[in-house]
Amino acid sequence: MFELLKTDPSSNARLGRLTTAHGVVDTPVFMSVGTQGSVKAIDPRELRELGTQIILGNTYHLNIRPGLEIIRAAGGLHRFINWPLPILTDSGGFQVFSLATIRKIQPHGVQFRSHLDGSLLFLGPKEAMEIQRILGSDIAMVFDDCPPHTSTPREFRAAVDRTMRWAAECREQPRAEGQMVFGIVQGGVNKELREECAKALIALKFDGYAIGGVSVGEPEPEMMRAVELTEPFLPADRPRYAMGLGTPAQMVELVARGVDMFDCVLPTRVARNGTAFTRKGSISIKAGAWKSDFGPIDTTCDCFACKNFTRAYLRHLLNVGEILGLRMLSVHNTRMFVKVMEEIRAAIANGTFAEFRKEFVANYVPTQKVLLARAAAAER
Amino acid sequence: MFELLKTDPSSNARLGRLTTAHGVVDTPVFMSVGTQGSVKAIDPRELRELGTQIILGNTYHLNIRPGLEIIRAAGGLHRFINWPLPILTDSGGFQVFSLATIRKIQPHGVQFRSHLDGSLLFLGPKEAMEIQRILGSDIAMVFDDCPPHTSTPREFRAAVDRTMRWAAECREQPRAEGQMVFGIVQGGVNKELREECAKALIALKFDGYAIGGVSVGEPEPEMMRAVELTEPFLPADRPRYAMGLGTPAQMVELVARGVDMFDCVLPTRVARNGTAFTRKGSISIKAGAWKSDFGPIDTTCDCFACKNFTRAYLRHLLNVGEILGLRMLSVHNTRMFVKVMEEIRAAIANGTFAEFRKEFVANYVPTQKVLLARAAAAER
Numbered sequence: 006m007f008e009l010l011k012t013d014p015s016s017n018a019r020l021g022r023l024t025t026a027h028g029v030v031d032t033p034v035f036m037s038v039g040t041q042g043s044v045k046a047i048d049p050r051e052l053r054e055l056g057t058q059i060i061l062g063n064t065y066h067l068n069i070r071p072g073l074e075i076i077r078a079a080g081g082l083h084r085f086i087n088w089p090l091p092i093l094t095d096s097g098g099f100q101v102f103s104l105a106t107i108r109k110i111q112p113h114g115v116q117f118r119s120h121l122d123g124s125l126l127f128l129g130p131k132e133a134m135e136i137q138r139i140l141g142s143d144i145a146m147v148f149d150d151c152p153p154h155t156s157t158p159r160e161f162r163a164a165v166d167r168t169m170r171w172a173a174e175c176r177e178q179p180r181a182e183g184q185m186v187f188g189i190v191q192g193g194v195n196k197e198l199r200e201e202c203a204k205a206l207i208a209l210k211f212d213g214y215a216i217g218g219v220s221v222g223e224p225e226p227e228m229m230r231a232v233e234l235t236e237p238f239l240p241a242d243r244p245r246y247a248m249g250l251g252t253p254a255q256m257v258e259l260v261a262r263g264v265d266m267f268d269c270v271l272p273t274r275v276a277r278n279g280t281a282f283t284r285k286g287s288i289s290i291k292a293g294a295w296k297s298d299f300g301p302i303d304t305t306c307d308c309f310a311c312k313n314f315t316r317a318y319l320r321h322l323l324n325v326g327e328i329l330g331l332r333m334l335s336v337h338n339t340r341m342f343v344k345v346m347e348e349i350r351a352a353i354a355n356g357t358f359a360e361f362r363k364e365f366v367a368n369y370v371p372t373q374k375v376l377l378a379r380a381a382a383a384e385r
Numbered sequence: 386m387f388e389l390l391k392t393d394p395s396s397n398a399r400l401g402r403l404t405t406a407h408g409v410v411d412t413p414v415f416m417s418v419g420t421q422g423s424v425k426a427i428d429p430r431e432l433r434e435l436g437t438q439i440i441l442g443n444t445y446h447l448n449i450r451p452g453l454e455i456i457r458a459a460g461g462l463h464r465f466i467n468w469p470l471p472i473l474t475d476s477g478g479f480q481v482f483s484l485a486t487i488r489k490i491q492p493h494g495v496q497f498r499s500h501l502d503g504s505l506l507f508l509g510p511k512e513a514m515e516i517q518r519i520l521g522s523d524i525a526m527v528f529d530d531c532p533p534h535t536s537t538p539r540e541f542r543a544a545v546d547r548t549m550r551w552a553a554e555c556r557e558q559p560r561a562e563g564q565m566v567f568g569i570v571q572g573g574v575n576k577e578l579r580e581e582c583a584k585a586l587i588a589l590k591f592d593g594y595a596i597g598g599v600s601v602g603e604p605e606p607e608m609m610r611a612v613e614l615t616e617p618f619l620p621a622d623r624p625r626y627a628m629g630l631g632t633p634a635q636m637v638e639l640v641a642r643g644v645d646m647f648d649c650v651l652p653t654r655v656a657r658n659g660t661a662f663t664r665k666g667s668i669s670i671k672a673g674a675w676k677s678d679f680g681p682i683d684t685t686c687d688c689f690a691c692k693n694f695t696r697a698y699l700r701h702l703l704n705v706g707e708i709l710g711l712r713m714l715s716v717h718n719t720r721m722f723v724k725v726m727e728e729i730r731a732a733i734a735n736g737t738f739a740e741f742r743k744e745f746v747a748n749y750v751p752t753q754k755v756l757l758a759r760a761a762a763a764e765r
């Protein structure tokens with residue numbers, strides 16, 4: 006299901022192709038996050054126009070609202086949300102550990118209270134896989150234990166033990182037709198734990214492997230280290246997915262470290278605050294500097310927003326609270342993330358990834374605001 | 386500039402064609418309201434796809450934000466907002482009397498404090514026409530005095546006097562190239578005042594005539610009466626515009642009373658509360674009744690929302706606060722209003738307007754919620 010087409014001689018970057026039940030995904034790929042069945046503020050036509058190949062859905066959220074019975078009756082998540090291309094579903098593990106209140110970890114899952122109405126729920130390997138089977142996603146994720154980056158060595162150890170045990174349980178559950186299942190490697194920045202967890206998962210022969218325990222508020226060097234400690238153990242013939250990451254420059258650096266798949270709420274989240282990504286870093290479109298700027302957000306961008314609207318107009322829309330403003334920034338930012346991946350793929354194919362990486366990272370200056378938003382993305 | 390193509394034998398309904406500097410408008414027409422330079426939540430491509438011929442902009446709001454200098458620098462309102470089709474601008478009179486605080490009516494206009502930051506501003510015939518000249522709208526409205534429907538006879542008299550005097554002043558101001566100017570008839574439900582005001586305006590030879598002093602919180606019979614008291618005096622060869630109205634059934638009844646042009650915030654305003662218009666009246670898409678309803682909002686509708694999404698999905702989006710939900714209801718509701726006008730035009734052309742009117746009004750049951758929203762629309 007995954008073909009490794011080319012590897013970059015200057016780094017661990019890879020060009021690949023993942024074939025799913027709902028179509029082919031060229032990697033490296035950025036996956037837009039549609040937590041509750043919608044990539045925030047963007048419609049499916051816009052998503053396709055901007056080159057989206059695959060989106061995410063979330064087991065925890067969709068199971069609470071609208072509830073599984075409605076999605077089952079609709080004929081699965083693709084049909085419910087009218088998205089005919091591939092979908093990856095997160096298992097809900099992340100949310101159980103970050104969002105739910107009054108958790109009680111048990112051998113086969115977690116009892117918790119819904120963040121919404123406090124109702125008592127249980128999610129474990131069996132439940133998470135069953136929900137994902139009914140959602141009918143193309144890629145299901147195992148139910149893991151994702152501890153905060155500030156956990157003690159003992160807590161990291163326990164999380165890895167649970168993650169390995171639960172992964173084995175997930176592996177045994179029934180799947181939707183053609184559904185792939187990815188394992189998730191935990192272990193913080195502990196070399197031995199990452200290695201042990203990776204090897205245990207690989208022995209279970211998953212269709213792909215995710216690097217978890219990142220995008221949980223850790224500083225960038227720790228995030229890079231977690232990936233570097235995991236990647237060497239992952240098989241070359243399976244896709245690798247760094248969960249919840251990152252800024253454009255971080256994604257370029259993570260591709261160079263062997264990552265094939267990314268998801269992040271950043272493009273749409275910061276759009277709602279008026280922040281736009283450009284090749285040189287992110288800018289606040291609300292700033293007075295743009296009040297009479299009749300150029301597009303980014304002159305190199307081909308998105309609907311850049312083809313149709315000026316910074317001055319978008320600034321006005323954001324300042325008066327018109328929804329079209331945040332809509333257009335969501336489209337632009339998502340296009341930017343997708344386009345960076347298109348350029349990465351072209352560079353690997355052409356053998357120019359080393360130059361691309363150097364130039365991209367040198368030109369890109371992330372703002373403090375976006376780095377803070379990334380930290381907040383851990384609450385996704 | 387206005388051709389009267391056909392009149393309905395059963396009523397005062399008219400089929401017409403208005404040629405503006407930015408294209409032709411078939412009447413009767415529903416004009417979408419883009420108060421601050423955006424029809425709320427809808428982009429220009431969507432507006433064109435749903436058959437929008439002309440949109441509104443607002444002098445009061447656009448003059449405050451982004452301010453005239455920015456729109457002038459952009460090359461006018463059409464270019465600033467990227468809308469190449471006709472635009473009608475309201476003069477700001479309505480907002481000065483409904484929104485601004487601490488008004489001081491003077492001979493040549495009104496001194497008031499901005500509802501936004503309390504800054505001291507002045508708007509009168511000269512200023513309103515100058516702003517509209519720079520906005521470059523296809524149709525400019527005169528600056529009028531629009532009193533609440535609860536005003537005393539003395540207040541209505543004073544408002545009509547001012548409206549007539551200010552209309553004459555507006556008539557003398559320079560215009561943008563090809564810009565039409567419409568007069569606005571005031572006078573509440575007083576027969577003599579409406580007649581006097583209409584005749585005074587007609588003597589000034591405007592390009593069209595609006596019926597003002599409606600959509601100010603008055604009950605429906607008063608609204609209909611205000612139109613009935615005005616229409617007989619309006620020249621047949623000029624378009625008639627009922628300001629700020631109405632529900633779909635009200636628009637059908639107003640067309641029957643000789644009105645050619647409508648604008649209303651209802652379609653987009655109630656969309657943001659989860660209310661959708663259908664041929665049988667309005668419904669709340671948030672209602673539990675639709676949780677497993679996999680049909681479109683309205684089976685007879687051809688809008689993007691009805692072609693792509695189910696009631697069940699839209700209900701979910703609205704219930705979890707996803708922007709796509711209110712976006713799609715805004716598109717659907719606006720399409721509904723535009724489509725009613727298309728059907729009215731076809732019925733007048735075919736000589737079947739009497740049947741159309743009877744059937745439409747009999748089938749349409751407005752909900753209390755929408756009637757209340759219409760009253761609130763007076764705050765537009």
